[in-house]
Structure formats: C-alpha cells, structure tokens
Amino acid sequence: MVRKLSRRVYLTVMLIFLYAPILTLVVLSFNASKSRAKWGGFTLKWYKQLFSNEETLNALYTTLLIAFLSALIAVILGTLASIAMNSMKKKPRALLMAITNIPMLNADIVTGISLMLLFIFVNVVFRTRIRLGFTTVLLAHITFNIPYVILSVMPKLRQINKNTYEAALDLGASPIYAFYKVILPEIFPGILSGFLLAFTMSLDDFTITYFTTGPGIETLSTQIYTEVRKGIQPEIYALSTLMFAAVLLLLVFVNRKSAVKEKE
C-alpha cells in the first residue's frame, strides 16, 4: 500500500517537473505584462497580435515546411534503407546500423559544425555558390531525421513473418504488388511513428539549424534565440501554446479512437 502510494507520488513529482515549464509558458501567453517575471493580469492580446505578426508567422511557415519536407524525405530514404538492411547479412547490416547511430549519439554541435563546414568546403573546392539558408537547413534536418525513421521501421520489419511475403508471391502476386499489399500495411505504423518523430525532432531542433542557417531565413528556434537578449515577443508564447494544444488534442483524439477500436 505504502509502496503503491510512494510510486504515485514519485510519478506525480516527475510529471510536475517535466510539465512545470510548459505550464509556465501557457500562463505567460495570457500575461498582460510583457515581462516574464511579473503577472500583469489576464489578456488575449498576444493571440490577436500573433495573426498580424508577419515575422513570427513567416518563421512558423519555414519551421513547418522544413519539418514536413525533412520528415517526408527521411521517411522515403529511411524506409528503403530499412528494407534493404533487413535482407542483408549480419555484417553489412551492423556496419550500416553503426552509421545510422552516428548522428544519434554524436553531439549536435559537432553534427551542425560538420555540415556547415561541408557546405563551405564544397563552395571553396568546387567554386559553387551554395548559400547557407533554407536548402542547407533542410538537408541537415533530413540527415538527422533518417535514423529516427530507421529505428521506427526496423522493428516492424523484423516482426513480419517472411512466409507472408512468400505466400503472396505463391498466390501469384508480383513482387511490387506483394510489397504494397503485404509488407507496407504491416510496417505502416512504424513509418507513421517514424514520420511523426522526425517531424517533432525537426520542430524542436535548434543547434543544428543554428549552424546551417544563414541570413534572411529564420525558423522559430533561431528567431527565439535572437530574441532572448532583447526580450521575447509574447506572441511566441501564444503560438507555442496553440501548437502544444493542437498536438495534445490530436493525441487525445487518436488515443480515444484506438481505445474505442480496441474495445470493439
């Protein structure tokens, strides 16, 4: 009994620890005072101003576009790579998995710097004029997103009974048809969670974006970082609260739906 209670208490304390900053930001989005340290009364002002704050809306658009494109391309490359690795022998597979793990285990700052130097190096050696900006950030995000896709898809592929694919071929399906009808539906949950994970990671990234971006292009992360010194516009809190609420609602909705499905 005591044990059960202490578990509850511990879990609650950890949840408070993890969610206190988030709650703080939600509260700040309704704070009439521009200062983070003072409560100036309740207001919806920042939510209204958000929709006329072009700078922030632009940053949001860039952030979402990069997150979507990088997750999409990472899903394509990562899924193909997973299928290939799954059919490989142990040694080459281990080698590829080791490469996959580099961006996951390496320091973000080193990954960021190395990609920045790559673009500069290419310009120097091949006399090209790649400018740090949208494209370079996108390439960087795809790079660190691929491992998340592979780690989501691989376990699903391993679960598949090899015979199901062979059975499809035996029943007269072409390899492509068998893949679409048999393999893809099985690994689809893995692909989906890989996509969502990649999207989230791209959205939350600052360090790698910071080193691979250039003048004239801002994501939410880089915009916030610049504003830290001169004071963050409260519209950002409003925007973050909206994004958080949207994802929360989506998750709750999806869970409800799958819970209902399970019951049936």
Place this chain on the structure above:
Amino acid sequence: MANKLVDLQNISKAYGDNVILDDLNLYIKENEFLTLLGPSGCGKTTTLRIIGGFETPDSGKVIFEGKDISKLPPNERQLNTVFQKYALFTHMTIAENIAFGLKIKNKSRQYIKDKIEYALKLVNLKGFENRSVDSLSGGQQQRIAIARAIVNEPKLLLLDEPLGALDLKLRQDMQYELIRLKNELGITFIYVTHDQEEALTMSDTIVVMNQGYIQQIGSPEDIYNEPQNAFVADFIGESNIIDGIFVQDEVVEICGKKFACVDKGFGNNTPVDVVIRPEDIDLVDPKEGTITGIVKSLLFKGVHYEMEVEANGRDWLVHSTDLSPVGAMVGIKVDPYDIQIMKKPESEDEEAVVNDEQ
C-alpha cells in the same frame, strides 16, 4: 499414511469481478506426484503461484509442514518452481544459473561445484557448465531450469506446464525423465498442465479443476474410469456422454433401451448422465446387440479404428481394433461395469461443483 506437506485451506482469489479460485481446499501428501489438470483459466496456475508465493490469496491459508506460510515472500519458502518457458537468466552461464540459489545461501565453493556437477549429470547435460543459455535447445533449457531448482534440495517442486513448449517426442521423453527424477530425489511434485495424457502418465494423484473449483480428485485410474461428472468425463479422454434414466438399482435406460449397470442409489426413474468410453463399446452381430445401428464413418488411428455409429437417434463414438465397414449394420453392447452413471447437474453452472473430498 504419509503426512500432509501442503494444506490449502479455504483459498479464494479474484481479480476485480473475475473470480479465479473460490474457497479451494486441497492437501498434498509428502512424496506425492500431484497434478493440477484443467483447461486454461481454470485456476490451476493461480493455485500453483499461491503456493509459490507469487500471488497472495484474498482469503484462506497456505500451510506448509504445519506452519502458515501465507504471508511469507517466495524467497523464504522451502520450495522451488520450474517456470513455464523456463525463465533462465540469460546474462549468466549454465553453471551460474544453477549456482544462483546456492550462492544466495552462501554455500562453499566446493559444495556449489559438486552440486552443479551432480545436477547436470542428473538431467543428462554433463559438461554444459560454461555454455550460454541462448545456445541451448528448448528441451535442454527445460532440464537446466529443473537442475537450477533441485540443487536447492527443496521439499516441494512446483512445475508450471514445464513441457508445454516442447514438441511431442521430446515431451514424452521428458515425462519419463521427470518420473525418474522424482523417484531418485524423493521430493514432492506439484505439476500443472492442461494435457490430460501427461497427467495420466505421470501422476499419483490428479486434481481436475474447472472455473475455479475442484471437479474431482483421484488416482489416474479413478479419474479415467469413474469420472464424477460430465465435465471430468469430457475433459479426460474421449467419451460418449448420454442422457439416460436411472430406472432402478443396476438398470439404466439409454435411447429407449435398458442396459445393465453396477451403480446403485440414484433414485428410481431419475434422469442421469451416462458415460461410456469409446473403447468400452463392443460392436457385435446386430442380433446380439442391445441396440443396433449403422456405421457412418471410419478412421484408421494406428492402434485402433475410430468409428461413428448412428443408433437410436444419436451418434456413438467407438474405438475398436476390429474393422466394421461404413454402412454395416452392427449391434452395440456394453458390459455393465463399463457404464458410468453420474448425477445430472440441476443447471449449467453446477457443472462446476465443489468436490474437495479426497
């Protein structure tokens, strides 16, 4: 009469509304091979886990050698368990697995070494000390799980469907091994299985369970030859369970015909369940049979033929070494002592009758 080693008194256990065991009473004698037999969800595994200490009963007592151990944690109980799917420690070698319990008890190095050697010899896996768990087959892992348990010299060994994951041939070999082990070690076994053949082969005593109640306790012969109710009859072996009327002592009416039997005291003209094992039905010349029928199907089963005979409005399952072709007219004859009479349950629920007298 040997002593009671374990005595379960009024054990009840429920998960929420789901009653697993209801007021179960059972004792296990010293040196007995007792099997808890029943379909999945009958409460047999829960009973074993309560004895092992992995579940706490909602009410009731577990008495071990005269002491109440209901509140003792598993590590303080003088018994060991062989788990379903073996539960070996994959991060240890075979020797380390077997030594686990002995090291906890701070036995000397030499003692542990001797014990490992002895145990491996006992389970026919000499020289496997330094192998890893992953390198063993299912049957070998099973032997190691047994070795790991018995080196601790428990008074009682609990076995939870230990042969369930093995293939048929291996399972049969292991059945002999287990009987040999039990005889060599002289310890008490409580064995859980849903496989009636396993239970009949190995046990001194079988406890048939269903829906949290004990249906019948007895020797394998008792259980097979004299099932106390339709559930036991149906679960153990194949049988013809037929509605009948107990006309008077030693006479029962089945399908409109009177059969001689040996039972008494069910009350004149009372509806009863009649059990006749398929191998106890003799197919004879139509003129000599109590009733006559037509052979509907025929299967060759190796040791015998399996036939379905339609007679007096129902199908009779018959096992015989003599072949009667499909379509043949046959007579059905049953010896009086092969007819088993059982009281009819008053409702479906009462099929799960409490029956805890040994």
Place this chain on the structure above:
Amino acid sequence: MNNKKRFFAVPYVVWMTAFIIIPLLIVVYYGLTNVDGKFTMENILAMFTPINMKALVYSLLLSFISTVICLLLAYPLAMILRNADLKSSSFIIFIFILPMWMNFLLRTISWQTLLENNGVLNTILSALHLPKQHIINTPYAIVLGMVYNFLPFMVLPIYNTLVKIDDNVINAARDLGANSYQTFSKITWPLSLPGVISGITMVFVPSLTTFVISDLLGGGKVHLIGNVIEQEFKFKYDWNMGSGLSLVLMVFVLISMAFVTKYDKDMEGTNVW
C-alpha cells in the same frame, strides 16, 4: 529478390556518406590545418590553454553531475513505468514526446521564470516560510536545465530494457531465495545494463557539448566548452580552431560510443521508440 532489395540502401548510403562521413572528415581536415591549409597541431593543442582547459573540466564536471542525477531520477521512474504494465506506449509518448512541441529554447527559458529570485519557486518557498534559493545564473541552474532536457533520453532506453525482462525471471530469482535487494542487484540491474549505458551516453554527450543551456540559464557567467566552440565559429570565424577543439571533444563522444557498442550489441538501448 534479396539481391535487388539490397539496392534500396543505395540512396541512403550515398546520403549518409555525403552528409555524415564526409563532413566529419572535413572537420578533421580543418582541425589539423591552419588558414593556409598547412598541417598543424596548434588547433588541437589550443584545448590545453588554461582558459579552454577550465571550460572543458567544468563541462565534464557539470555533465557528470547531470548524468548521475538523471540516472538516479530515471531508474525508479523506468521501474514504475515498467511495473505499471502499460497497454500501449501512448502514456510514454505523452510524458516525453509531447513536451517537444513546446520549443526547446522556450522550455529552457521558462526555467528562468520559475527559478528567478522573485520567481515561482521562491514565491512558493517563502509562502512555506522557507529560505529563498538563489539558483538562476549559477551552475545549479545549468545542471537543472541539463537534467530537465535530457532526462527522457535516460528513461526511455532503461524502460525499453526493463520491459523486456520476463516477470517469471524475476519470480525465479525470488523463488531461488533472493530477497528484493539481491534480485535487483543480480538480475534486474545486469539485465538493464545495456539501457543504462545507452542512457548515460545519450545524456552525457549532449550535456558535455551544450552551449544553449549554459547560455540561457547561466546568465553568461558560466563558460562551457560548447560555448567556446560556438564562439570560434559564430563570432571569431576561426573554423580551424573550432574544428580542432571539436576534435578533442569528439574523443569523449567516441569513448561513449565505444561503450554503447560494447554493452549494447543489438543497439536495443538506442532504439528508444
């Protein structure tokens, strides 16, 4: 068919070579050359100047403390989550993935509001008649920021190894006479070690190399090795020096990676989701 399937890896291999392996080689190249492209050890040796050495030692100290705290907080949490017998992973997602939809920088900044001298924490403390704590702009705040941000990367790998342990393996240890402490030290802990090692790496490396957390919560007073490298790239534009220092830093990363590969052969620990 399998032969054909293998070619699906080609785009991936090309991509990873171009954007992971070659870039790392370029860092090595810049780190070992000067502005004129000549070989030099100067950039590497720069780590051993007093000012950089101090930053490195300080980073190692803070990331070590953060890693230990994360482990101490995460292991019980992972145990609780494992024993909670969750039917789906959605609760885990709720706890650890959902916060990422609030930007990492904002989440860190909001600790300023919580920790400030007149912030939420001190208001609560004084309401309880407890002494105020000066935390913001100190190393304590940085450690807190590291623990807060990287805790999920400790919990998830440990949780993943713990859920794989069959209940009956734990029961078997108890059955063989082990008490709860012995069961933990001889069974649960060794079986979860791959997850622990992965977790340690995934907390230690980002803590050691961060420049953002020290920037936001240290008030510019605390200089970590990450800040030094960032300055070289972003303000001094000395890529050779920055690369040289990064190479030294990568030694620690490589040591961590080696540990993970040794103890976590199937990489089940890094497979956090």
